[in-house]
Amino acid sequence: MQGDVDQAAEQRRARIAWYYFVGGLTQQEISNRLGLTRARVNRILAACRADGMVRVEIHSPFARAVELEHALVTRFGLTEAVVAPVPDDPETLQQSIGHAAAGYVASLARPGMTLGVGWGQTLGQCVNVLRSPPMPGMTVVSLMGGLTRGSSHNTFELASRYAEAFGAESLHLAAPIYVEGAAVRQTLLSTDPLRQVQERALAADLAVISVGDLSGQSLLCRVDTVASVVDELRQAGAVGDVLAHFLDAEGREVDHPLNRRAMAMAPDGLRRIGHTVAISGGAHKVPILRAVLTAGYINALVTDEATAQRLIEG
Numbered sequence: 001m002q003g004d005v006d007q008a009a010e011q012r013r014a015r016i017a018w019y020y021f022v023g024g025l026t027q028q029e030i031s032n033r034l035g036l037t038r039a040r041v042n043r044i045l046a047a048c049r050a051d052g053m054v055r056v057e058i059h060s061p062f063a064r065a066v067e068l069e070h071a072l073v074t075r076f077g078l079t080e081a082v083v084a085p086v087p088d089d090p091e092t093l094q095q096s097i098g099h100a101a102a103g104y105v106a107s108l109a110r111p112g113m114t115l116g117v118g119w120g121q122t123l124g125q126c127v128n129v130l131r132s133p134p135m136p137g138m139t140v141v142s143l144m145g146g147l148t149r150g151s152s153h154n155t156f157e158l159a160s161r162y163a164e165a166f167g168a169e170s171l172h173l174a175a176p177i178y179v180e181g182a183a184v185r186q187t188l189l190s191t192d193p194l195r196q197v198q199e200r201a202l203a204a205d206l207a208v209i210s211v212g213d214l215s216g217q218s219l220l221c222r223v224d225t226v227a228s229v230v231d232e233l234r235q236a237g238a239v240g241d242v243l244a245h246f247l248d249a250e251g252r253e254v255d256h257p258l259n260r261r262a263m264a265m266a267p268d269g270l271r272r273i274g275h276t277v278a279i280s281g282g283a284h285k286v287p288i289l290r291a292v293l294t295a296g297y298i299n300a301l302v303t304d305e306a307t308a309q310r311l312i313e314g
Contacts, residue, residue: 008103014062015069016041017048023070068308072301075312076293079275080104082302093282093304098125101279101302105208106130108275109166112137113205116265117162118144118243119155120210120219122279127161134167141201143209144243144264145175147223162208173197175263177244178225182260189263202269207276209298211288213240220244229258240288242267242278242297249287251295270297281307290314 016034019025020041027045031038048054065083072081084100087093101122109115109132117123117140140163146155156172163170173194179185188194212218214234220226220241226233236254238246244262246254253259253267270276276297280289281304290311292298303311 011062011065013044013048013053015066016044017054018063018066018070020045021054022067065305068305068312071312072308076301077296077299078293078301079299081300081308083308084281084302084304086305094122095125097279097281097302097304098122099129101126101208101277102128102130104300104302105206105277106132108206108277109135109138110205111135114138114200114203115140115162115166115168116143116201116204116207116209116273117141117155117159118207118209119146119158120212120280122210122281123158123208124161126208126279127158127165130162130165132166136167138166138168139163139171139200140166140168141171141197141204142173143201143207144262145173145177147177171197171200173201173263177220177223177263178258178261179263180261181257185261185263198265201265202272205274207270207273209242209270209276209278210280211240211242211278211285211292213284213288214238215284217282217284226258229256232256233258239291240285242270242288242292247288247291247295249291249294251291251293251297267292267295267297275299277302279303283307283310286310286314 016030019030027038027041030041068083069081072078082100082104084096087096140159142155142159144155159170159172175188189198212220214221214230221230233246233256236256237248238254239249243264245259245267246256248254277300278292278298279302286307
């Protein structure tokens with residue numbers, strides 16, 4: 001536990017040093033961005049100089065991540081970006097991103113707020129390690145329908161786990177991810193219980209989502225309804241999905257019946273939410289992440305160094 005605290009402090013020192021000596025931000029701008037007093041920023045900068053972290057270069061394993069965060073914010077007009085190191089074991093990439101996201105999401109939580117939750121394995125990794133004091137009056141709401149059978153990554157379970165982490169109540173869009181057709185979707189969403197959940201979701205203060213590609217690594221593409229039409233989605237121009245809606249490389253919904261059957265908030269709805277954070281990474285996610293960033297559906301991103309580099313180079 002002490003090691004985690006020391007690492008977080010070192011990462012914050014690196015971030016402050018990079019913003020000031022390389023990024024050109026003033027101490028007041030850094031203070032505003034990180035929620036610290038200007039006097040504390042000044043003391044940390046002085047310590048960085050005194051102990052040798054700052055010479056000609058920033059000597060910290062987190063310096064590259066901070067540089068990438070700044071580049072993502074600048075290129076895509078984000079409010080914030082958090083970049084996690086690439087782990088030695090590729091199998092733990094989602095866990096690494098989830099750990100980085102947990103602290104960030106916890107720092108955004110406030111009593112009385114509404115938190116919208118999507119689905120995905122990385123969101124599950126995030127809530128596994130998310131620690132927060134109770135948030136009185138907070139509500140967690142699902143942004144999409146769920147699976148008909150249990151799964152630790154199902155939207156229903158995820159929303160409940162986020163609610164438990166914050167000591168909040170949860171609201172669920174009690175319907176499958178996809179229904180039989182657009183008419184059925186409209187009928188269900190017009191019923192009072194589901195309409196109220198949708199309205200609460202659109203009024204959320206904060207949303208945490210993930211994105212999916214069209215490979216076998218995607219949870220959504222393992223669902224029978226989607227697996228049977230993956231080739232059709234590709235032919236329609238899809239590069240992946242956000243909240244069960246399939247998008248092209250520019251972030252536009254593709255013309256496919258599946259999008260009209262989705263029991264989920266439409267991507268455009270994310271723009272109405274105060275702060276939307278995408279938590280996702282890996283080379284296979286780059287096209288759909290770039291699409292979501294290009295379309296402006298999110299204003300914060302938590303990802304890994306390799307993915308951040310590809311997004312910037314793209």
